[in-house]
Amino acid sequence: MYQFNYHKPSTLTEATSRMVEAEEGAYLSGGMTLIPTLKQRLAAPSDVIDLSGLPGMSGISIDGDIVSIGAMTRHAEVAASDAIPALAELAGGIGDAHVRNRGTLGGSIANSDPAADYPAAIVALDSTVRTSIGPIAGGDFFTGLFETALREGEIVTSVDFRIPDAAAYEKFPNPASRYAVVGVMVARCGDAVCVGVTGAGPHAFRATALEEALAADFSPGAVDGVAVDSSDFNADIHASAEYRAHLVGVLTKRAVARIG
């Protein structure tokens, strides 16, 4: 690691001003991506700003049909919560036990890794990302490969999820890293069906063609014959774009079957 100054601010204002003051700042939440990157010397921030000292950033609360999860809430805590079972299942499948003990919701989505699990839920569940500046609709949050709607210095503080009538998350893990080769969250809210896909493209997205087919007929069979456009899908030594597109269909069917 290169040298940097470590800060652990105790207020949101202090955190954002540290970032503004820094020559090049980096927020640290769980550190599951940032610390390995620093160790490889693939980033050289002048200042690392640890968000774990900020008050009120951690925990899960329910208000009516809204589940609010603090940005610093560890994956393990979400996995153990029964507020939204599909979300708990998703969180329980992230990385490994140690990653879940350290990694956070806010850190995961702010990073917008194309293969992270949480983004599937952000786009599939009617969610609102709350930040140091203001709310961002979950559907608008991911804008590109490792890119989000967050502005310079903006900090995710919590995410509100609307509790769906039913939802399920199906993941096809990368055999080596256990990131999602493809992850699909299917959620039903009344007549609406949302299909959030992660791992397949440069960022998480909703598969609208699948949603339309499932809105008309919520059954695994409805997925057959829906073409998944793989033109901008990721490809690596583990899975081609074509295979990823195929998995989107398979996992969607499985999620639908589990919802019943």
Place this chain on the structure above:
Amino acid sequence: MEQSGEYRIAGPRMRVWEALNDPAVLVRCIDGCRSMTPVGDDRFEAVVAARVGPVKATFNAAIALCDVEPPERYRLEVQVKGGVAGFAKGTALVELEEVTTEETLLKYQITGGIGGKLAQIGSRLVESAARKLTASFFERFAVDFAA
């Protein structure tokens, strides 16, 4: 890694060509490009701060224009030394077709690769990242040109 594509740009071919040869335009259109300095005939040195997620590195790039046939085509050879991160290299064949006097079709074919630590630990991201950089360049170029 190979990519190709085309963009329609509202403008006469000669003007598009000139823009594509203008370091000031290129600096604006290459994501993270901090400077581009001519170092000889059709040769430039650029400093680019590249960022892919948590990975941030500043690269020195040597750029050479080859087989220049104004205003139809050139080949851009880019060699990037990224220090500890490794290196990147690429060739872009850029061709301009006159659609009308006021519209130009820009076609590109890119081949490239990366090496060192970036390839070793980031192979899953190479394709997507390259696609993103390319798209970003031509989109910015189209916008910049229109402006």
Place this chain on the structure above:
Amino acid sequence: MDIKVTVNGTTHHLDVPDNTLLVDVLRERLGLTGTHVGCDTSQCGACVVHMDGTAVKSCTVLAGQADGAGVTTIEGIGRPDDLHPMQAAFRENHALQCGFCTPGMIMSAIDMVQKSEGRLDEAAVRDGLEGNLCRCTGYHNIVKAVLSAQDSM
């Protein structure tokens, strides 16, 4: 920067560079070399310790993040004549060969058993060991050891 960590019950006030990792505090500053480093991408799990009662990869925790925390390492859970039940189960079931992954494996397994409230079956143990690589044992005996320690812990 100054940090305070309580490791295996002893509190240490240390002045470390800001870019220090917890594993380096343990190995280099405190001489606790039972915690090992086997990779640089946070995957092998040889460096697992408990921080405030939870298993973490100490190669992916900054010293600053551990400031004020209680840390338990392999050296802190049992001695040769007074083994922790998980250590005893590893020995009893031949759940180690070269021993390099073993400290991290044992620390992970203890956390797993403590959090499972006795509900672990073979599949759950295999799933729970996802973050720990072993190249010697094929995991067969590690799984046996964890299941058997579940009854003795």
Place this chain on the structure above:
Amino acid sequence: MATETGIGASVKRKEDARFITGAGRYTDDVGQHGQTYAVFARSPYARARLNGLDTSAALATDGVVAVFTGADLQASEVGDLPCGWMVKSKDGSDMVQPPHPPLAVSSVNYVGEPYAVVIGETLEAAKNGAEALDPDFEEQDAVVDLATAAEADQIHESVPNNQCYDWELGDKAATDAAFAQAHHVASIDIVNNRLIPNAIEPRAALGEYDEASGTYTLHTTSQNPHLERLVLAAFVNIAPEARLRVISPDVGGGFGSKIFVYAEETAVIWAAGQLRRPVKWRAERSESFLADAHGRDHVTHAELALAEDGRFLGLRVKNKANMGAYLSTFASSVPTYLYGTLMAGQYKTPAIYVEVQSLFTNTAPVDAYRGAGRPEATYVVERLVETAAREMGIDPAELRRRNFIQPADFPYETPVALTYDTGDYEASLDRALDHADYSGFQARREASEQGGKKRGIGFSCYIEACGLAPSQVAISLGAGVGLFEVGEVRVDVTGSVTVVTGSHSHGQSHETTFAQIISDKLGVPFENVTVLHGDTGRSDYALGTYGSRSLAVGGSAIIKATDKIIAKGKKIAAHMLEAKEDQVEFEDGSFNVADSNQSLTFGEVAFAAYVPANYPLEELEPGLSEKAFYDPPNFTYPAGAHICEVEVDPDTGVVTIEKFVAVDDFGHVINPMIVEGQVHGGLAQGIGQALLEHGVYDDTGQLLSGSYMDYTMPRADDLPSFTVDTTVTPCTHNPLGVKGCGEAGAIGSTAAVMNAVTDALGVKDVPMPATSETVWRALRNGGNG
């Protein structure tokens, strides 16, 4: 003496007490006052000229102590890294060995090849210095594809066609004649995928130089410290052996990858001498991926000729083997003498002809990895036999049975240079079929089909030549060193025993197994036996651990030394009891005079050995310490039957191992618990090769599977619990009747898995690893793999 701690007992390990409490002492745990830190600068290019290297900025970096380049080592007459096994081509010419300087001088030939080492007061300073180096690389086209490497650009000036050798074994004419008479010929084209060893402990080295005495001490992660010392002394020219001590303390797994002498420890020990300060290096995992010698990597065409009744008539194998960019320490022997010689397998194939072309590419050097050549040979033979069985409509177990070498045939001379001493292959197969419930397979397959899944079963009846020795054979085949082993038994004054072995334990449990042998033979309590290893300062020249040889060769040396102890003890006892030497017998830990009640305990004799009050010194020396060098007359031949049953999800291509049965014949077993553990680990690596692991280079020679993010290591949830059992036909030519068990799992299992996968899919071949996408594609392509 059958006891709870003697031969045959599953004694709990002595080693465990330190490993489970964090008290193990691995190389990286060793530190010295005033030590400096080494960081290697490595090529990011697969092939480039190194036209210059500006070290000035690196030297000016804060905390940098020194920078050494390839040219510096050359100027100091540091020798090249040698390959220890000469292989000759068909035409009788010697293999071609390109120069292999520890640090590249004027060209680099694989990604990760070191070209400089930066020494810093801290690790961070050394890293900063390494980043400040300014090399002038001129990239060249890399040669990556093994299949076309012979026709590609020439990598090394001295190596035409990139060919190391073009080797053959067997009778070509007889084999061709056999094929001419064949009723059926089965053929396969297969690739044995490149593997990256990945011992969980990364390699490390700590070099020290003592100016006063001129001696060097190197702590390093070696499987054979004596060989390391020999190479550093004789080839690298560090210092004569007497002034060079190599210590391998606890070593965290090796699997072959830590047998070799590498650039890093060479540069570290040399630099320690230059700087007169300790120099420490520990590989980061990223470096291990690039610069540990890889394994396997063959492209093979093979054919089996069969008679109408399924008898094997002939086998023809044409293989290309990847050496990587340079010849690693034992690389040349792996695809030849450890491969071609195993092509008879367990079968009476009368005519065999094997050709192997070894080629250089711009990839990391390839050398022995768990099994070394024998897994590759087994993969050829057992995939081919299964293919033939399917093509001829004969049950695969039955086809093997028809061709097995029978117990009455031993000793059996194969057409490929080996003489098997003993075995009972049918016994292992029968036992394995029972465990696998082979007769119930069809019902299970139908059940799977009803659930929308595909199920397959696959066999592998492997044999290996191991217990690597004998020197006489090995040297006649090109080995540059002997392959014996040394054992020393020191009986202490109070009757406890210290054993010094030249074998090294890095997971194999020598401290326990060897103590069991001694306890059993001498009647000394198990806890009073201590086994020392891994230090050239403690034991005579020895050859270390590889090729499943520790017990068969190293254990036998100890037995030989123990026999000498008993003989000496008899002399002492005879003297003390005033009996004739030939009247003294040793049994259950006491020396007894025949036909009398006179008896001395082992402890009493030991004490007397060191208190020679009235010895006839001309005939009887004081002391009770003996050593022996053991060199066996033949290899040992463990063999066994592995059966794998898989289920395939056709929607995703995911393969799940439903059952894995391994029945192995290791001869006598000293500690069944430890032997089972060795098998488990081998199976995980063999299954890993079949389904998960792959060292992938892109076509420019960049390693794409260069971290645990992309190289799929088998994890706990990738593997099943294994069914492991043994049959016993004792080895006929070593005193313990043992054969060796370390590699069997990795040798036998891979073919069993792939035979099961191809059976489930109904295809002839699927390339390894059979990843989900590979399998999914094979299904979509309707059986053409």
